Amino acid sequence: MDTSIVFVGGGNMATSLISGLRNADWAGDRITVIEPDEAKGEQLAKDYGVNTVAQADAQTLKADVIVLAVKPQMLREVAQGLVEPLGDHKPLFVSIAAGVPIAGLREWLGADHAYVRCMPNTPSLIGAGATGLYADDGVSDDQRKLADAILETAGVTAWVNDESLLDAVTATSGSGPAYFFAFMEAMQAGAIELGLDEATARELVLHTALGAARMAIESGDDPATLREKVTSPGGTTAAALEQYAEGDLNALVGRAMQAAANRADRLANELLDK
Numbered sequence: 001m002d003t004s005i006v007f008v009g010g011g012n013m014a015t016s017l018i019s020g021l022r023n024a025d026w027a028g029d030r031i032t033v034i035e036p037d038e039a040k041g042e043q044l045a046k047d048y049g050v051n052t053v054a055q056a057d058a059q060t061l062k063a064d065v066i067v068l069a070v071k072p073q074m075l076r077e078v079a080q081g082l083v084e085p086l087g088d089h090k091p092l093f094v095s096i097a098a099g100v101p102i103a104g105l106r107e108w109l110g111a112d113h114a115y116v117r118c119m120p121n122t123p124s125l126i127g128a129g130a131t132g133l134y135a136d137d138g139v140s141d142d143q144r145k146l147a148d149a150i151l152e153t154a155g156v157t158a159w160v161n162d163e164s165l166l167d168a169v170t171a172t173s174g175s176g177p178a179y180f181f182a183f184m185e186a187m188q189a190g191a192i193e194l195g196l197d198e199a200t201a202r203e204l205v206l207h208t209a210l211g212a213a214r215m216a217i218e219s220g221d222d223p224a225t226l227r228e229k230v231t232s233p234g235g236t237t238a239a240a241l242e243q244y245a246e247g248d249l250n251a252l253v254g255r256a257m258q259a260a261a262n263r264a265d266r267l268a269n270e271l272l273d274k
């Protein structure tokens with residue numbers, strides 16, 4: 001791949017994307033990481049054969065894509081620091097900073113760049129992520145494909161056609177891993193309550209979660225069909241699921257996701273107001 005990419009920030013998420021890109025045969029000498037922590041930079045150069053610099057300069061920023069991978073609270077200051085070295089170069093900016101709206105990027109970096117905003121999730125760190133993406137006006141089809149190819153190295157990607165839907169993505173896949181962790185915790189506690197030891201409860205619960213997710217992905221059946229297939233009338237699963245219905249699990253999950261989406265919207269406004 002001849003495209004040149006610059007990562008601004010060489011932390012956890014940038015590292016997992018770089019690892020994915022290198023595994024997908026992107027050339028190390030086409031990837032540069034701007035990372036002020038020199039030890040981190042050296043480690044990245046050693047592990048992945050990429051170029052690293054401690055500070056943005058005009059030469060480094062002459063790339064096709066600039067991935068903004070610093071913490072959201074730092075992005076305003078970091079972005080403003082790119083304006084001068086960037087000059088009139090117009091790369092594609094791909095922001096993975098959670099909750100930072102494109103309005104902020106336009107204000108800090110300039111209104112006439114192409115921007116893609118992404119919402120990855122933590123399993124991206126092990127290549128099993130799910131990322132929602134939104135392309136602003138002015139992003140070409142090729143640039144869209146490029147952003148997709150970069151994020152795809154960390155898992156699956158899904159595009160939304162309205163930036164406000166990234167709040168829904170945040171409430172679904174962004175915060176989603178924690179919902180499943182909480183469910184696993186509850187199931188482990190339930191298994192221990194029923195008499196299993198901790199290690200057995202953990203092993204059975206985690207592999208049940210993995211098996212269920214794999215079946216849902218690989219069978220092509222939707223989760224409702226799979227649930228019905230394992231629920232014999234009057235059987236053990238039916239007895240458990242009746243309790244879910246009584247506690248109105250669907251409404252509870254819906255309320256939790258609405259709360260996450262509302263919070264995402266408020267956090268974005270706080271980041272812009274600062």
Ligand SMILES: NC(=O)c1ccc[n+]([C@@H]2O[C@H](COP(=O)([O-])OP(=O)(O)OC[C@H]3O[C@@H](n4cnc5c(N)ncnc54)[C@H](OP(=O)(O)O)[C@@H]3O)[C@@H](O)[C@H]2O)c1
Pocket residue numbers: 008009010011012013014034035036037040068069070071072074078096097098099119120121122123124125
């Ligand atoms: N981790 C996830 O699962 C996840 C999920 C969704 C979205 N994201 C988003 O991904 C972004 C990065 O998250 P992360 O977990 O990778 O954070 P991180 O590990 O803290 O990485 C940020 C990196 O940026 C470096 N940095 C600080 N100031 C800089 C500057 N002026 N120029 C260039 N680099 C600078 C930091 O160096 P120092 O450590 O020396 O400060 C650090 O290495 C965040 O915006 C986050 O919202 C992450």
